[in-house]
Amino acid sequence: MGTLPTMTEPPVLPTATYAITGATGHLGRLAVDALLRRGVPARNVIALVRDPDKAGDLAELGVGVRGADYDRPDTLGPALEGIERLLLVSSPTPGRRVEQHTNVIRAADAADVGHVVYTSILHADETENVLAPEHVATEDVLQGSGLPFAVARNGWYVENYTGRLDEYLARGEIVGAAGDGRVSAATRADYAEAAVSLLSGDITDQQGYWELGGPAFTMGDLAAAITDVTGTEVTYRDLSPGDYTDALRAAGMDEDTAGFVAALEASTARGELETDSPALENLLGRAPTPLVDAIRAARL
Numbered sequence: 218m219g220t221l222p223t224m225t226e227p228p229v230l231p232t233a234t235y236a237i238t239g240a241t242g243h244l245g246r247l248a249v250d251a252l253l254r255r256g257v258p259a260r261n262v263i264a265l266v267r268d269p270d271k272a273g274d275l276a277e278l279g280v281g282v283r284g285a286d287y288d289r290p291d292t293l294g295p296a297l298e299g300i301e302r303l304l305l306v307s308s309p310t311p312g313r314r315v316e317q318h319t320n321v322i323r324a325a326d327a328a329d330v331g332h333v334v335y336t337s338i339l340h341a342d343e344t345e346n347v348l349a350p351e352h353v354a355t356e357d358v359l360q361g362s363g364l365p366f367a368v369a370r371n372g373w374y375v376e377n378y379t380g381r382l383d384e385y386l387a388r389g390e391i392v393g394a395a396g397d398g399r400v401s402a403a404t405r406a407d408y409a410e411a412a413v414s415l416l417s418g419d420i421t422d423q424q425g426y427w428e429l430g431g432p433a434f435t436m437g438d439l440a441a442a443i444t445d446v447t448g449t450e451v452t453y454r455d456l457s458p459g460d461y462t463d464a465l466r467a468a469g470m471d472e473d474t475a476g477f478v479a480a481l482e483a484s485t486a487r488g489e490l491e492t493d494s495p496a497l498e499n500l501l502g503r504a505p506t507p508l509v510d511a512i513r514a515a516r517l
């Protein structure tokens with residue numbers, strides 16, 4: 218895994234042409250914002266998007282917008298022309314990802330991109346998390362490509378939880394099967410900023426695999442933090458894996474999705490979403506956003 222000294226101030230990024238895939242998505246858009254905030258001229262930032270019609274706000278920022286569909290290699294070559302540093306945001310389509318990411322990596326290789334950052338999953342090579350195999354396969358393709366690369370092995374997004382705040386508050390409880398499993402979640406904005414740090418600076422120092430996560434909390438801690446911030450009591454109710462799957466089905470979830478969600482919960486219970494790695498803090502040059510601040514922000 219890469220190591221970096223703790224930074225006090227994020228350095229202004231070197232002049233290069235940066236491209237971000239999935240730039241109309243949450244993480245990609247935040248990465249575009251982070252590049253601009255770090256002093257990269259908008260003309261040196263290229264937003265790669267599946268649907269340019271959805272990228273009007275990006276064009277208004279003055280960044281370049283190019284169509285790039287992971288499923289259409291014919292779009293990827295032109296999209297990556299002249300790009301020196303690429304952030305490949307993992308696709309949101311399980312089952313399709315290895316082929317899609319391979320298409321992008323091949324196109325990056327053909328375009329002589331100088332450095333690729335890929336967003337993977339925490340502990341990709343040792344976790345039993347059901348999402349990991351496609352990330353590991355992508356990491357292998359990247360390593361095999363010979364391209365200089367860094368892998369941001371992101372933990373869970375805090376927004377996976379804060380996005381459900383209204384539901385938790387309405388029910389007065391969080392229902393799950395995570396037991397005492399701790400989750401080193403961080404905000405998307407923090408992961409985006411870290412990815413941008415990996416895109417920049419001394420490329421040699423920033424190659425390798427980075428386990429990224431924020432301060433760890435259990436679902437009980439999450440319920441307590443929501444109670445503290447909102448003044449509305451929320452508790453955590455832990456179910457057995459079987460009862461949890463049944464509850465998801467009873468709430469209208471189809472069989473496959475319920476099994477998938479329960480499998481992710483089991484990964485949390487096994488502690489696979491926890492890390493004590495200081496890498497996120499080091500890349501940010503500050504502590505990751507505290508959970509209570511993320512909950513407060515979600516209330517605004």
Ligand SMILES: NC(=O)c1ccc[n+]([C@@H]2O[C@H](COP(=O)([O-])OP(=O)(O)OC[C@H]3O[C@@H](n4cnc5c(N)ncnc54)[C@H](OP(=O)(O)O)[C@@H]3O)[C@@H](O)[C@H]2O)c1
Nearest residue numbers: 239241242243244245267286287288307308309372373374
């Ligand atoms: N760590 C976690 O907790 C967590 C949670 C959820 C997801 N993830 C992973 O992290 C990634 C980024 O998260 P996010 O919140 O930014 O997801 P998101 O908001 O759903 O963004 C996904 C982006 O991928 C784009 N995309 C989808 N299919 C594509 C294709 N065939 N070709 C090119 N672009 C395509 C989407 O384009 P459109 O705007 O056109 O739809 C969108 O911009 C996800 O895709 C997923 O792999 C991680």
